[in-house]
Amino acid sequence: MAVQLDKRMSAAEIVGQLRDGMTLGIGGWGPRRKPMALVREILRSELKDLTIVAYGGADVGMLCAAGKVRKLVYAFVSLDAIPLEPWFRKAREAGQVEVLELDEGMFQWGLKAAAFRLPFLPTRVGLGTDLAELGGLKTVQSPYADGEVLIAMPALRLDAALIHVNRSDWRGNVQVFGPDVYYDEWFARAAAKTYASCERLVDRIEDHYPEDAQANIVERSFVTGVVELPGGAHPSSMPPHYGWDMKAFKAYCDAAKDPGDWQAVADRFVGACEADYLANHGGKEAVAALPLPIF
Amino acid sequence: MSEPTLAELCIVACSEAFRGNGEIVATGVGPVPRLAVGLAKLTHSPELMLTDGEAYLVEQPVPLGPRGYDERKKAGYLPFARFFDAAVWSGRRHAMVTPTQLDRFGQINLSRMGGTHAQPKTQMLGVRGFPGNTIHHPNSFFFPAHGPRVFVAGEVDMISGAGYNPAKRIAGGNYSGIDLRRIVTDLCVMDFGGNDNAIRVVSLHPGVSFEQVQEATGFALEAGELAETPLPTAEQLEIIASLDPHNIRATVIRDNPTVGSDA
Numbered sequence: 124m125a126v127q128l129d130k131r132m133s134a135a136e137i138v139g140q141l142r143d144g145m146t147l148g149i150g151g152w153g154p155r156r157k158p159m160a161l162v163r164e165i166l167r168s169e170l171k172d173l174t175i176v177a178y179g180g181a182d183v184g185m186l187c188a189a190g191k192v193r194k195l196v197y198a199f200v201s202l203d204a205i206p207l208e209p210w211f212r213k214a215r216e217a218g219q220v221e222v223l224e225l226d227e228g229m230f231q232w233g234l235k236a237a238a239f240r241l242p243f244l245p246t247r248v249g250l251g252t253d254l255a256e257l258g259g260l261k262t263v264q265s266p267y268a269d270g271e272v273l274i275a276m277p278a279l280r281l282d283a284a285l286i287h288v289n290r291s292d293w294r295g296n297v298q299v300f301g302p303d304v305y306y307d308e309w310f311a312r313a314a315a316k317t318y319a320s321c322e323r324l325v326d327r328i329e330d331h332y333p334e335d336a337q338a339n340i341v342e343r344s345f346v347t348g349v350v351e352l353p354g355g356a357h358p359s360s361m362p363p364h365y366g367w368d369m370k371a372f373k374a375y376c377d378a379a380k381d382p383g384d385w386q387a388v389a390d391r392f393v394g395a396c397e398a399d400y401l402a403n404h405g406g407k408e409a410v411a412a413l414p415l416p417i418f
Numbered sequence: 419m420s421e422p423t424l425a426e427l428c429i430v431a432c433s434e435a436f437r438g439n440g441e442i443v444a445t446g447v448g449p450v451p452r453l454a455v456g457l458a459k460l461t462h463s464p465e466l467m468l469t470d471g472e473a474y475l476v477e478q479p480v481p482l483g484p485r486g487y488d489e490r491k492k493a494g495y496l497p498f499a500r501f502f503d504a505a506v507w508s509g510r511r512h513a514m515v516t517p518t519q520l521d522r523f524g525q526i527n528l529s530r531m532g533g534t535h536a537q538p539k540t541q542m543l544g545v546r547g548f549p550g551n552t553i554h555h556p557n558s559f560f561f562p563a564h565g566p567r568v569f570v571a572g573e574v575d576m577i578s579g580a581g582y583n584p585a586k587r588i589a590g591g592n593y594s595g596i597d598l599r600r601i602v603t604d605l606c607v608m609d610f611g612g613n614d615n616a617i618r619v620v621s622l623h624p625g626v627s628f629e630q631v632q633e634a635t636g637f638a639l640e641a642g643e644l645a646e647t648p649l650p651t652a653e654q655l656e657i658i659a660s661l662d663p664h665n666i667r668a669t670v671i672r673d674n675p676t677v678g679s680d681a
Binding site: 197198212215221222229231247249272302 | 485
């Protein structure tokens with residue numbers, strides 16, 4: 124089979140590869156390193172009935188608010204400094220989405236099971252809580268002398284994963300910086316296809332940044348498509364380029380109360396296209412100037 | 419010197435939970451627990467490992483509130499990407515947190531309240547890492563407003579963290595990692611040292627009676643020796659102030675009372 128080594132695509136072409144009913148993993152963590160420009164592209168599309176698998180932030184809130192989500196697999200949905208994600212809350216309190224609630228560690232364990240092509244991986248996590256019963260999680264007994272009974276965390280297989288990286292070349296050699304890369308590597312390994320948006324697309328990465336090769340968190344065989352979208356994590360943080368935009372998050376959260384109707388505010392938080400969106404938020408320069416968050 | 423505040427007394431009481439823990443990651447979530455782990459490290463337990471709240475291990479606790487981005491001094495690395503391998507599932511951590519509800523078994527909830535799982539009345543955070551934390555490493559709790567909505571009658575609405583409830587144990591499961599240590603509130607200090615790990619009051623803050631604590635709790639408490647919770651020393655107050663230059667601790671307990679005042 125001929126391999127398509129030039130993996131450059133537009134955001135619309137990436138979303139064009141997705142189908143109704145798919146299971147999508149979204150990288151990042153809460154309000155950090157989220158592939159928001161690709162999420163916005165989904166919000167501009169007709170896609171529906173998605174199963175979203177994420178350490179959730181505004182990505183989850185927006186997709187729920189827009190009625191794109193059939194099922195949500197999550198351990199939390201939060202914007203850190205704004206602990207409770209209001210659009211996610213609305214969807215949950217309306218009983219609008221089916222859920223599989225997991226512990227943060229179980230969640231990455233499920234991605235790893237999928238990555239290793241296993242049906243499940245055993246863990247003690249979940250014992251003594253309501254998770255197993257609510258999530259239909261089964262147990263498994265150790266075949267060794269200890270005979271321990273463990274939760275069998277099922278593989279979280281993804282039809283596609285979306286991640287936002289610092290750099291990539293057209294072949295999908297990505298480089299990821301910042302203090303923490305979270306579980307983006309495992310989203311990519313758990314997915315049949317991974318699409319990476321990047322702050323900067325370069326020609327041949329070995330000609331530009333060979334000294335940063337250790338930042339290649341996942342091999343290009345796991346990357347199906349790349350697109351350059353500077354500011355593509357906004358309003359989430361993308362160190363070292365920019366911090367989160369708490370002002371934008373606050374406006375987004377306030378809009379959940381007033382007017383409370385996503386369609387009425389979608390223009391502001393999604394826009395007709397990415398250029399429009401960035402212009403609405405002060406342009407690339409304003410995004411690049413957002414200070415890195417202090418914890 | 420001005421009178422110590424109740425929040426400062428709580429910080430000192432919380433820090434005691436981390437005494438003699440060994441070389442483990444001490445996590446304090448929220449201003450009082452975070453100041454407590456910093457105080458513990460700078461006084462009785464220098465072996466504790468702290469993070470900057472983001473991804474790095476620090477040997478000098480990071481002060482609360484606004485500061486320069488690079489003022490933290492990185493001594494090690496503990497990102498979320500390896501948190502479960504290194505700190506949680508290895509048992510090398512003790513976390514102090516503030517869930518929304520806690521019941522007589524030490525089961526905690528921060529996920530949702532009321533309604534059903536399919537349609538909760540109030541959706542909160544989700545279980546986060548609490549199921550893993552509670553089955554694998556020691557945990558303690560801080561509550562700034564002791565009351566029956568926190569210390570609930572019956573059981574919590576959704577069991578997000580494992581406790582000592584025999585009905586929630588399955589044959590063959592390994593529950594040896596469940597280790598609930600200390601509960602500090604604006605009224606008292608409690609532990610799980612009662613019969614069958616029942617919650618027991620071990621010290622009362624100045625001016626507080628056991629009856630008052632029991633009144634504010636949705637289940638029956640056991641009474642330990644009921645010492646008076648020690649006041650912060652001048653040295654402790656100085657360290658707390660240095661770790662909290664913006665006095666964020668003053669916002670934790672309603673009206674920020676001084677110790678022993680009728681708040």
